[in-house]
Amino acid sequence: MTTAQSFELVVKGGRVFDPARRIDDIQDIGISGGKIVRVARSLDTGKAARVVEAGGRLVVPGLIDLHTHVAGSLRKAVGEDAFVEPDVAGVHGGVTTVVDAGSVGAYTFGGFSRFVIPNARTRIISFLNAGAVGIFQAPEIRDRASMDVESTVATIKAHPQVVKGVKFRMVSPAIVDLGLDLPKLAKQMAVEGGVRVMVHVGDIIADNPKGAELAPKLLSEVLTAGDIVTHTTSHRVGALLGRDGRLLPEALDARKRGVNFDVGHGMANFTFKSARTVLDQGFIPDTLSSDLTVRGRFGPLKSLTEVMGKFLALGLSLEDVIRMTTSNSARSIGMESELGSLAEGRTADISILELHEGKFLFRDNFGGTLEGKIAIAPWRAIRAGQPMPLDHGPHPWGWLPERAG
Numbered sequence: 098m099t100t101a102q103s104f105e106l107v108v109k110g111g112r113v114f115d116p117a118r119r120i121d122d123i124q125d126i127g128i129s130g131g132k133i134v135r136v137a138r139s140l141d142t143g144k145a146a147r148v149v150e151a152g153g154r155l156v157v158p159g160l161i162d163l164h165t166h167v168a169g170s171l172r173k174a175v176g177e178d179a180f181v182e183p184d185v186a187g188v189h190g191g192v193t194t195v196v197d198a199g200s201v202g203a204y205t206f207g208g209f210s211r212f213v214i215p216n217a218r219t220r221i222i223s224f225l226n227a228g229a230v231g232i233f234q235a236p237e238i239r240d241r242a243s244m245d246v247e248s249t250v251a252t253i254k255a256h257p258q259v260v261k262g263v264k265f266r267m268v269s270p271a272i273v274d275l276g277l278d279l280p281k282l283a284k285q286m287a288v289e290g291g292v293r294v295m296v297h298v299g300d301i302i303a304d305n306p307k308g309a310e311l312a313p314k315l316l317s318e319v320l321t322a323g324d325i326v327t328h329t330t331s332h333r334v335g336a337l338l339g340r341d342g343r344l345l346p347e348a349l350d351a352r353k354r355g356v357n358f359d360v361g362h363g364m365a366n367f368t369f370k371s372a373r374t375v376l377d378q379g380f381i382p383d384t385l386s387s388d389l390t391v392r393g394r395f396g397p398l399k400s401l402t403e404v405m406g407k408f409l410a411l412g413l414s415l416e417d418v419i420r421m422t423t424s425n426s427a428r429s430i431g432m433e434s435e436l437g438s439l440a441e442g443r444t445a446d447i448s449i450l451e452l453h454e455g456k457f458l459f460r461d462n463f464g465g466t467l468e469g470k471i472a473i474a475p476w477r478a479i480r481a482g483q484p485m486p487l488d489h490g491p492h493p494w495g496w497l498p499e500r501a502g
């Protein structure tokens with residue numbers, strides 16, 4: 098008879114769903130020292146200090162939200178509607194890692210790294226804004242003077258564990274004033290810092306032809322393997338859909354070269370119609386992300402798990418949406434050897450989710466609705482071996498989407 102192995106925590110009896118390792122099976126996960134030490138059909142919990150019963154639930158690698166705005170509490174001006182607290186986007190919503198997409202730039206990163214990151218239980222990765230003050234002013238880049246290549250590169254190099262990229266937006270007025278110099282300067286910061294870029298496509302001003310003129314050049318002349326395009330499914334001029342509704346051929350070429358494509362639901366860059374138009378052309382984004390803000394949480398966006406439900410309703414499979422929030426997101430930030438899988442030896446970042454069947458009503462930000470039969474709700478995040486509580490959720494009744502009539 099073998100003696101029971103001791104664990105600090107065992108996640109017991111859940112449906113372990115790990116697309117990176119092609120596992121979909123009822124298994125137990127044994128955790129010690131913040132790491133996954135055993136994954137097996139049935140672990141003896143006799144010496145486990147704590148057991149989380151996950152029967153009937155989905156146990157997946159810790160969800161990674163590739164596009165959020167989590168500099169909450171740094172900017173509390175009148176009418177604050179932008180940044181959420183990291184744990185609201187993160188562990189209190191079932192998500193273990195959030196990528197802050199350009200809320201802060203080189204001049205504001207100090208406050209973020211000193212006061213926000215150490216107070217969060219969620220793992221935070223930063224993509225520094227190419228505009229030196231980040232979204233503390235909006236729009237963050239007004240002219241060339243808004244960008245400070247030297248300071249941005251220095252900040253990237255000083256924080257290699259946290260800063261994994263440079264974020265910039267192809268929006269007015271910067272695209273009008275700077276043209277292709279905008280993405281080229283941002284790319285220069287990333288190259289000198291040894292990181293990738295994440296670019297927001299789709300202008301904030303409707304029908305400005307400049308964005309549409311620049312998008313093909315951005316894709317073919319600036320972006321290289323590993324860079325990320327966010328708002329892949331946007332309906333905006335200057336995003337990936339041409340006026341004829343076809344995906345830009347340069348987007349298809351960029352994907353072949355290894356550029357990654359992210360959803361970034363957000364408030365202004367997503368409709369069900371444009372998402373359907375992109376998906377119908379066989380273009381499945383690499384990653385799903387929320388672009389969560391305070392307004393988004395209480396607007397139609399709600400949460401990463403609700404965005405996952407929307408893409409199930411749009412026809413993607415459960416495996417697709419889990420891969421797009423775990424292993425693909427880990428690869429997109431260059432952390433696939435640390436995150437995105439439940440393999441033994443990995444940090445015990447785990448998301449436990451519930452699948453609910455019913456008739457759900459999803460909304461986009463422009464009046465579009467879509468019915469779905471499956472909703473995904475968070476149940477628990479485990480961050481480095483520590484189970485984290487959920488908050489109440491973005492709806493008055495909690496986490497589940499609205500019920501259809």
Ligand SMILES: [Zn+2]
Nearest residue numbers: 164198363388
């Ligand atoms: Zn954003």
